Amino acid sequence: MDVKELLNQAKIDKDTLGDLHVLRFYSSFVTVSRGKVLKVTKPYLKYCPLAGHLYDEIKRLKDFDAEIVQRKIKEIVESKISQFGFFTENRELFRDSIAIPYGASEILMYAMRKRIIDAAVIVCDGAGTVIVDKPGVIQGIGARMNGLFYTSPIGRTRERLEDAGCEILFPDAAIDQVKGVEKAAELGYKNIAVTINALMDENFQKLKRMEEKYKVSVTSLTICTTGAAEEKIREIEEYSDIVWSCASKSVRERMGEKAILQLSKKIPVFVLTRKGLNLVSSYSSEEYFMKSLDPGKQYILDSTRGGKRLKMGDFEAYLRETKLPVRSKSEPRLAKNKMGSAGKFQKKKNERYA
DSSP states (O other): OOHHHHHHHTTOOHHHHOOOEEEEETTEEEEEETTEEEEEOOOOEEEOHHHHHHOHHHHTOOSOOHHHHHHHHHHHHHHHHHHHOTTSTTOOOOOOSOSSTTOHHHHHHHHHHTTSOSEEEEEETTTEEEEEOOHHHHHHHHTTOOOEEEOOOOHHHHHHHHHTTOEEOOTTOOOOHHHHHHHHHHTTOOEEEEEEETTSOOOHHHHHHHHHHHTOEEEEEEEOOTTOOHHHHHHHHHHOSEEEOTTOHHHHHHHHHHOSEEEOSSSOEEEOSHHHHHHHHTTBSOHHHHHTSOTTSOEEEESSSOSEEEEETTEEEEEEEOOSOOOOTTSOEESSSSOOGGGOOOBOGGGOBO
C-alpha cells in the first residue's frame, strides 16, 4: 500500500486539501490537515510498552478494542499537535532535553554534541527531508515524533529551519533520505547520519556507494520496522548500522543474532556495526569504554542491575555480555497473527508493494 492508496481508502483528496500529513502511531496510519486529525486506520498492535509508558490513555486500556484504541490514538495525536505544534506553523523545533531514553533523535543529538557526526539527515513535518547540523534542532524535530510517511510544505516551519541553518531538500516537502545524504556530501559534510523509515522505498546500497563516491562516512539508523517485508529486512540486515525493532518479531530475532549490542529489552535497539557502536558510544558517560567493546562478542545495555554501570544520556543503565537477542515478556504484541493492510505499506523493488 502506498500513500495514494492509503488516502483513497480514507477518502481524502490531498490535492483539494493542500495541507496534509500522514504519520504512523501505535500501528495506525493517521492523516492530519490544518492541525486536525482526519482519519485513523484500524490498529493491529495490541500492546506497546513505549506508548503505555508515555500515555496514560494507552496504559489504562485493559482489553484490546480497536475502536477504543482508534479514539485514543486520535486524542494523543491531537494532544501532540496542541502541545508541540506538530503539523502547524507553531511547530516546536528546538529542544535539549531527552524525551525517549533510546530514541534516534536523542542519540543523534549527543553524537553531534561530541562531533561524532557533523550532519544528520532527518525528516520534519512541513519540510520533508532536512539536513541539520545543530544538536538542539535534531532533538526539536525528532522528540515525540513518530514515523512520518508524507507531509506538505508549511511556510513558517521552512523559514524557521532555514534561519537555523538547515538545508531543506525539496520545495514540496518530499521525503527522500538517500538524496538527502547525497546533498549533505555535496555540501561538504564528512560524517553523516541518516534516519531511514523501513517502510519507505529507500535504497541502503546507494548509501554505501555514496561513501565511496564522496569519501564520506554514512551511519544509517533504521526506524519504523513494524510490518517491514522480508526483502527489506534482508537489506537492513546487510547494510544498516543501528535498527529499532519496534513490533517486528523478524527484526528482533534476526538483528539480535547479528548485533554487537542490544539497547533495552522491551523494544530493543540493535547496534550491528562498529560504526553504529561509535555513534551510540557518544550517548554514554563511558564513551571510550563503549567504543572498545569486542565486536566479536555480544552485549546488552538496559536497566537490569548487574555488570558495568553507565550513564546513557541522563539515565542509568548496566552493560553486560550475553547472547542476543534478550527477550522480554513486555514486548509489543499484535492483535492478530497477520497484520492488516495498513501494515503492508512496504514498497518493494520495481514499484511493487507487499
